[in-house]
Amino acid sequence: MDILTIISNAAGELIAPTTAAYVLAAIGLNIHFGMTGLMNMGQAGFMLLGAYGFAVTQSMGANLFASICAAVALAVIYALLLGIPTLKLGPDYLSMVTLAAAEIIRIIGRSTSMTNLTGGSAGISPQDFTTQFENLSPLPDGSTTFLLWTYSNNIANSWWLRIVAWALVIVATLLVWRWFHSPWGRVLKGIREDENAIRSLGKNVTKYKMESLILGGIFGAFAGIIFVLPRSVQPDSLGRTVTFYTWTILLLGGAATIFGPILGSCLLWVLLTFVKETMRGTIPETLISSNQVEALGWVIVGVALMCLVIFRPQGLLGDRKELAFNA
Amino acid sequence: MTAATIRCRRHRSVLPPLTALAAALIAILMTLTISQPTPAIAAESVATCNPTAQNGCVNGILQDASKKPIAGVTVTLSGAESATTQTDANGKWAFSVTADGTYTVTIDESVAKAHGLGTNTADVEIVKNSFDKQRGVVRFDQSAGSAGGSSTGGDSGTSGTNGSSGSSKSGSAGASSANDTADAAGALSATLANIGARFWQQLYSGVIFGLMLGLMSVGMNLVYGTTRLSSFSHGEQVTLGGLMAYVGTQLLHWPLVISAVFAVAVGALTGWIQNELVWAPLRRKHVGPMQQMIVTIGLSMALQYLFQFFFGGDIKGITKSVPDSFALGPITTDAPTLISAGLAIVVIIGITLFLYKTRLGRATRAVSDNAALAAASGINVEQVVRIVWILSCAMAALSGVLLGIYLNGISWNTGATLLLLMFAAVTLGGLGTANGALVGSLVIGIVADMSSLIIPNDMRYASALAILIIVLLVRPQGIFGKAQRVG
Numbered sequence: 001m002d003i004l005t006i007i008s009n010a011a012g013e014l015i016a017p018t019t020a021a022y023v024l025a026a027i028g029l030n031i032h033f034g035m036t037g038l039m040n041m042g043q044a045g046f047m048l049l050g051a052y053g054f055a056v057t058q059s060m061g062a063n064l065f066a067s068i069c070a071a072v073a074l075a076v077i078y079a080l081l082l083g084i085p086t087l088k089l090g091p092d093y094l095s096m097v098t099l100a101a102a103e104i105i106r107i108i109g110r111s112t113s114m115t116n117l118t119g120g121s122a123g124i125s126p127q128d129f130t131t132q133f134e135n136l137s138p139l140p141d142g143s144t145t146f147l148l149w150t151y152s153n154n155i156a157n158s159w160w161l162r163i164v165a166w167a168l169v170i171v172a173t174l175l176v177w178r179w180f181h182s183p184w185g186r187v188l189k190g191i192r193e194d195e196n197a198i199r200s201l202g203k204n205v206t207k208y209k210m211e212s213l214i215l216g217g218i219f220g221a222f223a224g225i226i227f228v229l230p231r232s233v234q235p236d237s238l239g240r241t242v243t244f245y246t247w248t249i250l251l252l253g254g255a256a257t258i259f260g261p262i263l264g265s266c267l268l269w270v271l272l273t274f275v276k277e278t279m280r281g282t283i284p285e286t287l288i289s290s291n292q293v294e295a296l297g298w299v300i301v302g303v304a305l306m307c308l309v310i311f312r313p314q315g316l317l318g319d320r321k322e323l324a325f326n327a
Numbered sequence: 328m329t330a331a332t333i334r335c336r337r338h339r340s341v342l343p344p345l346t347a348l349a350a351a352l353i354a355i356l357m358t359l360t361i362s363q364p365t366p367a368i369a370a371e372s373v374a375t376c377n378p379t380a381q382n383g384c385v386n387g388i389l390q391d392a393s394k395k396p397i398a399g400v401t402v403t404l405s406g407a408e409s410a411t412t413q414t415d416a417n418g419k420w421a422f423s424v425t426a427d428g429t430y431t432v433t434i435d436e437s438v439a440k441a442h443g444l445g446t447n448t449a450d451v452e453i454v455k456n457s458f459d460k461q462r463g464v465v466r467f468d469q470s471a472g473s474a475g476g477s478s479t480g481g482d483s484g485t486s487g488t489n490g491s492s493g494s495s496k497s498g499s500a501g502a503s504s505a506n507d508t509a510d511a512a513g514a515l516s517a518t519l520a521n522i523g524a525r526f527w528q529q530l531y532s533g534v535i536f537g538l539m540l541g542l543m544s545v546g547m548n549l550v551y552g553t554t555r556l557s558s559f560s561h562g563e564q565v566t567l568g569g570l571m572a573y574v575g576t577q578l579l580h581w582p583l584v585i586s587a588v589f590a591v592a593v594g595a596l597t598g599w600i601q602n603e604l605v606w607a608p609l610r611r612k613h614v615g616p617m618q619q620m621i622v623t624i625g626l627s628m629a630l631q632y633l634f635q636f637f638f639g640g641d642i643k644g645i646t647k648s649v650p651d652s653f654a655l656g657p658i659t660t661d662a663p664t665l666i667s668a669g670l671a672i673v674v675i676i677g678i679t680l681f682l683y684k685t686r687l688g689r690a691t692r693a694v695s696d697n698a699a700l701a702a703a704s705g706i707n708v709e710q711v712v713r714i715v716w717i718l719s720c721a722m723a724a725l726s727g728v729l730l731g732i733y734l735n736g737i738s739w740n741t742g743a744t745l746l747l748l749m750f751a752a753v754t755l756g757g758l759g760t761a762n763g764a765l766v767g768s769l770v771i772g773i774v775a776d777m778s779s780l781i782i783p784n785d786m787r788y789a790s791a792l793a794i795l796i797i798v799l800l801v802r803p804q805g806i807f808g809k810a811q812r813v814g
Contacts, residue, residue, distance in 0.1 A: 039617060085800040091617055092557060092758070093799055096750050100792040103747055107789040112427045240743075244624055251621070291640065295632040302629030309621045310609065 006281055008148040010274035015149070017157065019269045020165035021047075021227035025242075026250045026261035027172050028219030034256035035185060036212040037192035039095040042082075043220050044242040045102025048235060049074045050221025051228040052109060052118060058129035064136065067129075068225070075221035078105075079214040087209045102243065110235040123234035126156060130229055134160065157230040165226045169262065172219055177258045179215075188212055189256075248305045254318030263316060272297055371423045372412030383453035385430050386421035387465040388649070389414045391442035400438050406430035407453075424453055427785055432465045452784070462642065464735060466649055527657035529776045535664060535733065537772025538671040542726035543745065544752040544764040545678060546719030552695035552759035553708075553715045554606065555616040559623040561749060562742030563630035564720045568594050568727025569737030570634060573643040583646060587728045594724025595717045601626075602716035607709065627743070634739035642736035645728065649735075667729040674725060675765055678718070682761055691715060695759055748775065748788065751795035757808025766806060770794070 013019055025043050032038040053071035062070070082101055086094045108114060110121040118124065137160035139153040152158045179185045187208055190198040199205050224238065231237070245268075253264025276297045280290060288296070314320045385404060389397045396418025404410045407428030414420045424430065433448045444467040451463030547561045568590045575586025605626075609619055650661040682688040693701040694711045702708045723742075731737035752771045756763025771791045778790035798805065 039620075085796070089799065089803055093754075093803060095617075095620070096557070096754060097796055097799055100747055100751065100795050104789045104792050104796075107786055107792075111783055111785045113783040113786070241628070244628055247621065247624065292636050295636040298632035299629045299636065302625045302627070302632065305625030305628065306605075306622050307625075309618055309625065310605075310614070313618060 042098030046220025050224030254315030568724025598720025757805030
C-alpha cells in the first residue's frame with residue numbers, strides 16, 4: 001500500500017459521517033458531563049434508541065419527520081426513566097445505571113424474540129430505512145470526486161449524508177455555544193461545581209439536571225441516526241465500546257469546550273485510521289494479522305484514554321480550572 | 328457525606344415513578360415473548376467452530392465407550408437449522424449455527440449400537456450471546472449429559488409442538504405450536520411445560536454461577552470499600568486468570584493445579600504492579616475516584632484488546648476432556664464443577680475470616696469505614712490498599728480459572744461480559760461491604776439463570792441488570808450497606 005492511499009483514507013475520516021455521528025454523541029455527552037457533571041456511561045443507549053426509533057418507524061412506512069420525532073421521543077422518555085430515580089443519587093450510581101440500561105436496551109434489541117421488530121442480532125438492513133432519506137437528496141445521481149475523495153452522491157455512504165451530518169454538527173455546535181453562555185448554562189455549570197450552593201440559591205437542581213440529561217440524550221439520538229445511515233442498524237455495533245469511544249473523544253478534545261467534540265472526533269479517527277493503515281501497509285501479514293491490527297488500534301485508544309485522564313484531563317482545548325471531575 | 332445523606336433521604340419521595348419504571352420493565356420483558364419464527368438459514372459444517380456474536384457452535388468428539396475416537400461417522404443436525412457433517416480422524420465434528428434455539432444432533436443408530444453408545448440423538452440449546460450457551464457440546468456416550476433444555480425437541484426438532492402439551496398458558500403455546508421451527512415463543516412454551524423439570528437444574532447452575540461471580544465481586548467490593556474506585560478493569564483480571572491457566576495447561580503442558588496456582592500468582596502480581604504503578608501515584612496526586620474510574624475504562628479497553636491480540640478471538644479451553652457427568656437427585660453435574668464450587672466457598676470463607684479475625688482484616692474494614700480516621704489511628708492505609716489490590720486481583724484470577732473450567736473455556740471478552748453483572752451484584756449487596764457482594768452475587772446468579780425459565784434465554788442478563796436498577800430505586804445503599812455510603 002502506498003503512502004498516498006493511506007493519507008487519503010485517513011483524511012477521508014475527517015469528513016466521514018461516522019466521525020460526525022461521534023461528534024454529535026460527544027456534544028450530547030458534553031452537555032451531560034462537561035456542562036452539568038453527570039457521568040453518563042450509557043450514551044450508546046441513547047444512540048441505539050435513536051437508531052431504532054428512526055429505522056423501525058421508517059421500515060413501517062412512516063415519513064421522515066415522524067421517524068425523527070419518534071427517535072427524539074424515545075430518547076426523551078429514556079432520559080426521564082433514567083433520570084427520575086438516579087439524578088438525586090451520587091455520580092457512581094448514575095454511571096452504573098446508565099451503563100446497565102444501555103446494555104439492557106442492546107440485549108433486548110438483539111434478542112431473537114424481537115426479530116420481527118428490530119431484526120434481532122442481524123439488525124435492520126439499510127434498504128428498509130434509508131430510502132426516504134436518500135430520495136430527499138437534491139443532488140443528481142452518480143458520484144462526485146472532490147479533492148482526494150470520491151463518494152456516491154446519494155446512496156449509502158454518500159455526499160448527501162455527509163452534508164446533512166455536518167450541517168447537524170454545525171447547528172448543534174451553535175446551539176451549545178448559545179446554551180453555554182445563557183443563564184441556563186451558567187446554572188448547569190454551577191451545579192457541576194457545587195450542587196449544594198446552587199440548591200441554596202433556590203434553584204431546582206434535579207430539574208436542571210433532568211433538562212441537561214434530556215437535551216444531551218436528544219443529541220445522542222441524532223448521533224445514532226447518523227451512525228446507522230451509512231451502514232445498518234446492528235445492536236452490537238452500538239455497545240459499550242461506542243460509549244467509551246465517545247468519552248475518549250470528549251476528553252481528548254476537552255470537556256466543557258465548544259469545539260472539543262469536533263476536534264476530538266476528527267483527530268481520533270484520522271490518527272487511528274492512519275496508524276492502522278500504516279501498520280497494515282508496513283507490517284507483513286504473517287507477523288501481525290489484519291485482525292490483530294484492529295485489536296492494536298483499540299489498545300492505542302485505551303492507553304490514550306488512560307494517559308489523557310492522568311496527564312491532561314482537560315484535553316486539548318480545555319481549561320484545567322474548569323475540570324468537571326468532582327466528587 | 329452529610330449532603331449525600333440528605334440526598335439519599337430526599338430520594339425516598341420518588342418511589343411511585345420507580346415502581347412505574349419497574350412495572351414498565353417487566354411489562355416490556357413480558358410482551359417480548361410473543362414473536363415470529365426466525366427464518367431457518369442453513370447451518371455450516373466446519374472443522375473447528377468458535378462462537379462469535381454472529382454464530383453459535385454445536386460440536387463434540389465422537390468416542391466409543393472406551394474413549395477411542397470414531398472417525399467417518401455422519402452427524403446430522405436438525406432443529407432451528409440443519410446440516411450434516413462427518414467426524415474426522417479424531418472423532419471431532421462441529422457445526423456453526425446462526426439462529427438461537429434448540430438443535431437435535433443425530434448419528435446413525437447402528438453406529439451407536441456398534442460402539443456401545445447410550446444414545447444416538449441429543450438435544451442442545453444454543454444462545455449466541457450467552458457465554459455458557461453459545462456452544463453446545465454433544466456426547467453420545469451419556470444420554471443425560473447434553474446441555475440444558477434436553478426435553479424441548481423430538482428427533483424432528485419441532486420443539487414448538489412438543490412443548491405446548493401440558494403448558495398452562497394455552498394462548499401463546501397454541502399460537503407457537505403452529506411454527507415448526509424452534510423459535511423463541513416455542514422455546515418459551517416448551518420452557519413453561521418444563522419449568523418443573525428444569526427448576527432445580529437452573530437453581531443449581533445459578534448457585535454455581537453466583538459463587539464464581541461472588542469471588543469476583545467480593546474483590547471488586549474490597550477495592551471499592553478501601554479506595555472508592557469502581558474498577559471497570561476487574562473483568563479483564565478475570566479473563567487474565569482464565570487465559571493464564573490456558574497458557575499453563577495447553578502451552579506449557581503443566582498439570583491443572585499448577586497452572587491454576589500460576590494464574591492466581593500472575594493475577595496477584597498484576598494487582599500489586601498496577602497499584603504501585605498507577606493507582607498509588609494517582610491517589611498521591613489526589614486524583615478523584617471518578618477520574619480514576621475513567622482510567623480503569625481505558626485500562627479495560629487496552630487489556631481486553633491485548634488479550635485479543637495475543638490469544639485471538641476464539642474460546643480457549645483450559646481442559647480438553649469433557650468430564651463425566653452424573654445425576655445428583657434432580658441435578659446433573661460433574662466433578663470439576665463441584666470442586667470449583669467447593670474451592671470458591673473455601674476462598675470466600677477464608678476472606679471472611681481474614682476480614683473479621685485478623686488484625687490486617689480489621690484494619691481493612693477500618694479503612695473501608697473511614698480512611699482518614701483509620702490513618703489517624705495509626706493504620707498504614709497504603710499498606711492495606713496494596714494488600715486489598717493483590718487479594719482482589721488474585722481472587723479475580725482464581726474465579727477466571729474456575730469459570731474457564733466450568734464453561735469449558737475462556738475468551739478475550741469473557742470478563743467484560745461479566746463486568747455489569749459484577750456491578751449489579753456489588754450494588755445489590757451494598758457498595759463497599761464484602762459480604763454483601765457475596766449475597767448480591769448469589770442473588771444475581773440465581774436470578775439470571777432462573778429467569779430463563781420465564782423469559783427468553785438471551786434476555787436473562789437483562790433481568791439481572793433490571794434488578795440493579797430496581798435496587799437502586801428501592802434501596803440505593805444495597806442490602807447490607809449503610810445509608811451514609813450513598814453518594
